[in-house]
Amino acid sequence: xxxxxxxxxxxxxxxILLFTFTSIFGxxxxxxxxxxxxxxxxxxxxxxxxxxxxxxATFTPATSAKPTNxxxxxxxxxxxxxxxxxxxxxxxxxxxxxxxxIIVRFPWKNDEKNFDPQKSIEELSAxxxxxxxxxNEYTTQTTGSDGQPVYKTxxxxxxxxxxxxxxxxxxxxxxxxxxxxxxxxxxxxxxxLSSSGTTKFAAATKKMxxxxxxxWMDDTMISYPTVEEAIANGECQIDGGTNGFTAAEASxxxxxxxxxxxPFKLATTNFSTxxxxxxxxxxxxxxxAGIIAFVxxxxxxxxxxxxxxxxxxxxxxxxxxLSFAAVSGYFPFVNSFTLTLPGIAGIILSIGMGVDANxxxxxxxxxxxxxxxxxxxxISSGDENSFSAIFDGNITVIIVxxxxxLVFGPSNILSWLFGPSTTGxxxxxxxxxxxxxxxxxxxxxxTTRLMTKSISRFSFARNKWLYGGAAE
Amino acid sequence: MKTFHIGFYKNRKIYFGIxxxxxxxxxxFNAIFGTQxxxxxxxxxxxxxxxxxxxxxxxxxxxxxxxxxxNVDVTVNKDVKSVSGSKNNLTLTFAxxxxxxxxxxxxxxxxxxxxxxxxxxxxxxVDSVNPxxxxxxxxxxxxxxxxxxxxxxxxIAGRFRKIGGAAAGLFAIxxxxxxVAMVYFTFIFFRIPLNDNFIxxxxxxxxxxxxxxxxxxxxxxxxxxxMGPKTEYSVLVDTSINQTLTRSLNTAGCTFASIxxxxxxxxxxxxxxxxTFALPMMVGIVTGCYSSIxxxxxxxxxxxxxxxxxxxxRNAEAKEEKLQSEHAETAAEPEKSKTDGSAxxxxxxxxxxxxxxxxxxxxxxx
Numbered sequence: 001x002x003x004x005x006x007x008x009x010x011x012x013x014x015x016i017l018l019f020t021f022t023s024i025f026g027x028x029x030x031x032x033x034x035x036x037x038x039x040x041x042x043x044x045x046x047x048x049x050x051x052x053x054x055x056x057a058t059f060t061p062a063t064s065a066k067p068t069n070x071x072x073x074x075x076x077x078x079x080x081x082x083x084x085x086x087x088x089x090x091x092x093x094x095x096x097x098x099x100x101x102i103i104v105r106f107p108w109k110n111d112e113k114n115f116d117p118q119k120s121i122e123e124l125s126a127x128x129x130x131x132x133x134x135x136n137e138y139t140t141q142t143t144g145s146d147g148q149p150v151y152k153t154x155x156x157x158x159x160x161x162x163x164x165x166x167x168x169x170x171x172x173x174x175x176x177x178x179x180x181x182x183x184x185x186x187x188x189x190x191x192x193l194s195s196s197g198t199t200k201f202a203a204a205t206k207k208m209x210x211x212x213x214x215x216w217m218d219d220t221m222i223s224y225p226t227v228e229e230a231i232a233n234g235e236c237q238i239d240g241g242t243n244g245f246t247a248a249e250a251s252x253x254x255x256x257x258x259x260x261x262x263p264f265k266l267a268t269t270n271f272s273t274x275x276x277x278x279x280x281x282x283x284x285x286x287x288x289a290g291i292i293a294f295v296x297x298x299x300x301x302x303x304x305x306x307x308x309x310x311x312x313x314x315x316x317x318x319x320x321x322l323s324f325a326a327v328s329g330y331f332p333f334v335n336s337f338t339l340t341l342p343g344i345a346g347i348i349l350s351i352g353m354g355v356d357a358n359x360x361x362x363x364x365x366x367x368x369x370x371x372x373x374x375x376x377x378x379i380s381s382g383d384e385n386s387f388s389a390i391f392d393g394n395i396t397v398i399i400v401x402x403x404x405x406l407v408f409g410p411s412n413i414l415s416w417l418f419g420p421s422t423t424g425x426x427x428x429x430x431x432x433x434x435x436x437x438x439x440x441x442x443x444x445x446x447t448t449r450l451m452t453k454s455i456s457r458f459s460f461a462r463n464k465w466l467y468g469g470a471a472e
Numbered sequence: 473m474k475t476f477h478i479g480f481y482k483n484r485k486i487y488f489g490i491x492x493x494x495x496x497x498x499x500x501f502n503a504i505f506g507t508q509x510x511x512x513x514x515x516x517x518x519x520x521x522x523x524x525x526x527x528x529x530x531x532x533x534x535x536x537x538x539x540x541x542x543n544v545d546v547t548v549n550k551d552v553k554s555v556s557g558s559k560n561n562l563t564l565t566f567a568x569x570x571x572x573x574x575x576x577x578x579x580x581x582x583x584x585x586x587x588x589x590x591x592x593x594x595x596x597x598v599d600s601v602n603p604x605x606x607x608x609x610x611x612x613x614x615x616x617x618x619x620x621x622x623x624x625x626x627x628i629a630g631r632f633r634k635i636g637g638a639a640a641g642l643f644a645i646x647x648x649x650x651x652v653a654m655v656y657f658t659f660i661f662f663r664i665p666l667n668d669n670f671i672x673x674x675x676x677x678x679x680x681x682x683x684x685x686x687x688x689x690x691x692x693x694x695x696x697x698x699m700g701p702k703t704e705y706s707v708l709v710d711t712s713i714n715q716t717l718t719r720s721l722n723t724a725g726c727t728f729a730s731i732x733x734x735x736x737x738x739x740x741x742x743x744x745x746x747x748t749f750a751l752p753m754m755v756g757i758v759t760g761c762y763s764s765i766x767x768x769x770x771x772x773x774x775x776x777x778x779x780x781x782x783x784x785x786r787n788a789e790a791k792e793e794k795l796q797s798e799h800a801e802t803a804a805e806p807e808k809s810k811t812d813g814s815a816x817x818x819x820x821x822x823x824x825x826x827x828x829x830x831x832x833x834x835x836x837x838x
Contacts, residue, residue, distance in 0.1 A: 352727030400679030
């Protein structure tokens, strides 16, 4: 048997406790009045809409024929624009060109008191009103969820003087232009107006050279270009100013303007909403369940397996901590993960399944002791003989967890057949199950063995009874 | 140390009987009550409100049906615990597979408020699913289960070649099907509509049950080395199961206990999405453990014994022919060879070969 140093058991135990503590509470400091999070804890976990409350809805452009790709892009940009404007973070929007569907899922805002999901779905699905207005005077300025300022509600001349309306626009498209002299490429939005729009725009731009014409969707200003010259032929370009547009910015703006050119309502028949109250209740319930399960399984291990049972409690704590860490974004290289109710059930389930490795090993050690082996030999052959069973058994659960993630994930292996879908709450279950198994290997096998071998060198821990053998 | 000495092979008929009886009862239940699909899978609409005070379900039914011209099923749960104190819950389930429009939803709420202005109805949860999308989601889930089964089969085919051959793998699959059926019948028996929880439970139990079976077969392989090729299959398998039984029961116990706690807490807080997940999972863990021990093991023994008997019979025939042509010995010889080890001689070659190869493997691992 390879000798493991005596202090190892204490080092490993302290490391596990430290990891458990930080993964639950995080590491936070105070910078004046602001709390600075250095390492994320349980309170930083992003909860799914089944816990935080929220809305999931599928929209279909209410057009007579199958919506075109341009219409779909435009519908998507309308929805995104409105979500950002409402300062809703963490939303997911998926397009399905084949079925003409747009799936939206967003959690409820934490500070929102009145939960009115019907209203928010209605607001998202209303026909977009695109207007071109004189000047860029606005009433309120807030910060959208993308960090950009959001200007709302026109006032003054901007409110009174509407130059163009949605039906004056024929189309908008992103284009790339290359400067002849510098050779630098920039992106612009090229605009084509209808005949009525051309007349109106020609008259307005003639008067307003050097002034601003702002573009609004609903109540929100989406762009405010300055008129460089009179535009008489109904075709013009909007460039991104001194910095220029990126390709994404140009196509986003074009999509939004198109929403005015191709007006349609978004119909929704498929939606689900959950109030934050219901979700918070479920979260509390699951927390209680998790704590009881942990204590019960820990007690069971202590009573049945004695010293290896105590070590199992440490490995179980480490495993639970790993689950928290994997969803909260504890490790800088692992993104935080939206945790849903089935996800929490997965953590609790893997607390139960997770002791499997400890049980297999401890049972094996006990058997070897009763077969008359010395303590050291029992421990080493117990470890050796149990590894293949632990390994094989866990592989099957890993296969299943991966399938759950692949099938219920955001863009999944079945998307080509059934179209994209939102991240189901089961996705989170697959993830926590997978992490549970990884934790089972890491803590149930690696740290458990180190601790067992190390502690067995202390004279107080030489009694075979402690490992389930006969009392000496 | 306490060791079990349960004759799993001897009692096999009892286990098969229990399983078949449950399956038959399940099938009868299924035939009578049919299979309910959740609105997630078939389309439909459900609204859940919280309110205070007393309401009459029949009056609510009339008010809602008047508002949206659609039959509705009304259920009331009183004193439901929530973070904002105890409230009563009202669940409206609309008949048919069609979703509900936002407008109808508003009309329902105003009809309720008109009848009970002081109840303060607040919408807790709304699910409205378009039937086409529901069916497509259902199809997707079934494909997911299929993929899982195929992958696990591939794993079994590769893994079990080493520890017991194709037959062992086949019986592992039988045990898996047994468990899926049990989980399915749990949903039928407790009248839980099949939803995405069902898919999650089925997949988890597939993994869990196979895990159990693998541990047992792994022990069988190890014991074949220790006990030698002459040991009866029934003895070999029974010994292996009894040795792993402590582990199987302990693990199943821990897993069962943790999910049972989830179930109890779900009941206390009246969280249907939790209880409909936890209950079938509890059943699945029990049957997953049971099927690996009581179904897969004995079936494997029966199969191997049959092979042995066949071989013996073929040997006997061959010998008889030989004897007849040589006119030397009596016809009683082949009869006798059925019972002693000599009949199994051809079979003895393969475990030996396997023993060698697996010994090499284990050395590498070290």
